[in-house]
Amino acid sequence: MAALKIQDYRTSIFNDWCQGCGNYGILTSLQMALVDMQLAPSRVAIFSGIGCHAKTPHFMNTYGIHTLHGRALPFAIGAKLANPELEVIVHSGDGDGLGIGAGHFVHAGRRNIDMTYIIHDNGVYGLTKGQPSPTMRLGVKTKSLQKPNINEGINPIALALCSGYTFIARSYCYDVAHLKEMIKKAIMHKGMALVIVQQCCVTYNDINTKEWYGGEDRPDPATGKPVTRLYKLEDTGFDGVVRKPEDVPTKTVAALTKANEWGDRIPLGVFYQNELVSTFQERISQRIADYLTNPPAKQVIVDGDGKPGTNIRKLLEELKVT
């Protein structure tokens, strides 16, 4: 079979994101990651919530399930449970996944289901005209706000650490090469993988802009060139990978420390990874030995004549009284 190319993952649906929207970079990175991994489109299922990010599956020539506001995770978990062969990638926005869907965010972590979760984090609710999202920090006032944000922002990386995510990374929507690598690592990770993407909303967030991330407001006095706020963890020798169980406390604290960096220095890359934790699939397999080869979606429940394939004789026998 011929190698899959990026066109094989595209659809002809008109893309109505704003010009310059950070979502384009995320979409391209995702398609590039799938090309690199040569994943057949029909093995991939992309789930999304509601918001600008949520249109992603419509632009992807894979199975695409555009769900409800905040609920992409439980829909995706259901599909993955029933058919563990699926490569499930969930997209969510910061309002979608950390506001209305925050409960599901936490519980997906503690289950450690083997799937990928990409959060498009731009600090605002774009489709409803720029209200502050749960990740916008206290006191920030974008142009669409009447008054500065009255709530403190959620730190999604810290929250993920506490919730049991076993892969936590951050990337940036305009650094397509880096984002592609993070998505690939997340897909390859055994367990629940989270990629937070710092995304720019060109229409409603005039604070965390491409120029702001790039440091154009703070040129180097010597060269006059902007000093970017973003840096890569791997460039500093940071290693978030847990290799032995006893590493967990120190790696967690190190990741948390990095998670709290914001403002003038914003780390990108893998904060934490731990493949020693059992996945949900493994936990089910301990109860149902043939789960992976005979999962719910593959079971034959009917014989040729429309008769039930399930025999409940033993259960009825247990209830028998005469």
Add this chain to the structure above:
Amino acid sequence: MGDFFWMAGGPQGSGVDTSANIFARACCLGGLHVYGKREYSSNIKGMHSYFQIRASPHDVGAMMDRADLLCTFDAESIVRHIWEVAPGGGIICDTRSLETNIFSIPTLSPPFLEEFRKKLDEKSIHPETVNDLLTDVKKKGVKIYAFSYFDLLKEIGKEIGEDQLSKLTRMINIITLGASFGIVNYDKRYVEKAINIIFGKKPDIVSMNLIAFNKAYDHIREKFPDTDLRLETVKTDEERIFLQGTQAVALGKLVGGCRVQTYYPITPAADESEYLEENQILETETGDGSIIVMQTEDEIAAITMATGAALTGARSATSTSGPGFSLMVEGLGWAGINEVPVVVNYYQRGAPSTGLPTRHGQDDLRFAIHASHGEFPRIVLCSGDIEECFYDAAQAFNYAEHYQTPVIHLIDKALANSNKSCRMFDPALVKIDRGELLKEADVQGKSYRRFEFTDSGVSPRLPLGTPGAVFWNTGDEHSENGHITEEPMMRTRMLEKRMKKLDTADMEIPIEERINVFGDMDAPAIIVSWGSPKGAILEAMEMLKKDGFSTGFIQVRMPHPLPKERIAEILGKATKKIVVEGNYSGQLAGIIREKTGILMDFFVLKWNGRPMSSDEVYDALLKIMKGVASQRQVLNGGS
């Protein structure tokens, strides 16, 4: 022998359920039919609970507000149920309870005491202690079987080598059970066998309980040698099972091919999921199968997870009660617009919000039919008894997959927690219809459109993950290929396509699957009902027949889409059209009026949190037959 009514009452956590289960099983083993009703509070330990068992030589499907033998673990149970004891019946109690001051029992709530005082005034009696109260019922021939639980427990303790009173008092349920069977002189062997079955996995517990049972049985026969209450065994060749409604639903789901079940803990639905999880490894024609039972973080996750699973082709369901279904509504709408065959087994309880968390109600028929913003087709099924729970739970998946739409299977607390001896279920009666489900070979080299327009409104369905194809779903209105659209023409056509499925279902599903009819359809009095009142109505009809009144009964099993033509045809000829249902507003009556234009003449309603008993339904219907009933009768039986 007529029917025998036994009731055990005591604080929650004191083993009322266990003793009732042994009682019921011993009756079943003796060839009797059994119907059991369980009432409990939203509480872990200490509040009053009771279990009522009706044993009969004939099949019974309802309870009556009556006890021939009231078996009490504490003083409160005597006070709460004393008026239910039938003339000539008996009360088993602890001699210690006798001196208890009624008004100092802390768990008797102010609303209870208010009603209780009114009754005392009506009867012009003014008891202070439990003993004073018992004196009154003795006058109507109720016999008091009082003995010292403490003394008997101590004796048993000696025999089993246990002197810790806290451990011994756990056997109050067994000694009162032994006393019950002693009084009615029941064949001990059946009880011993039942004890063996109930505690089967723990041999030391079995032997301890057998000793306690026998001691109590012999003690009561010695102390009260000439009792006149009798419970006799009967011969039967029929193969029967004994189970509660939640188990019947679970078994139906397994036969029906359910492979993913999601739930969030809620009373009384959770029992179903726990039973499924306990039995998740399945025997199938092709070897082993299994069902995944997933406890979710909330009911929104429960329905959306089940929906995600259903997309892959696995039959998937979630099980809940009213408060959970309230949360599920957004997921239901998504499944509706995306034509996903997801099943919701909905155990109603009473009232909005938390309402009556452990009590019965039939308040949610309208809600099940209308829940969600926007319009989409759905099918609503209502089971009327435990057998129907089994067959309907399986059938729900067929409707869901054939019409590719959510199916809500309405059950209620009375069915969930009633136990009944049933004729052995016949799984061979269940058929599996997967509807238009495509396979990999059907889509190779073709472009697949998930929501293709068809004459029936049903578009061939492809499991998510099928190699060689892709499709899109969206909660937005969409085109045939599942992409978002807001174009007026497409919106018009796409909704028509979806709604067409409801017309198709209405046309295709045979009437026998949608209503049951009983009695005389040409009678001037026709009763209409749905859900658990079925048993009480059928028994009341028999009683009315003996009084010379012939009636007919339409049991609606599919209120949506309602088989309106047939219902209108039957009701059109009736001069007394009576609706019987467990809610305030007469929801089914309203739906019939909406769909047929026919107004019901009489309403028999109940919403006090207790199931309808056959005697109160009979009383209400008799008044109607005699022409002395008001248009609206509100029942209030049950304790």
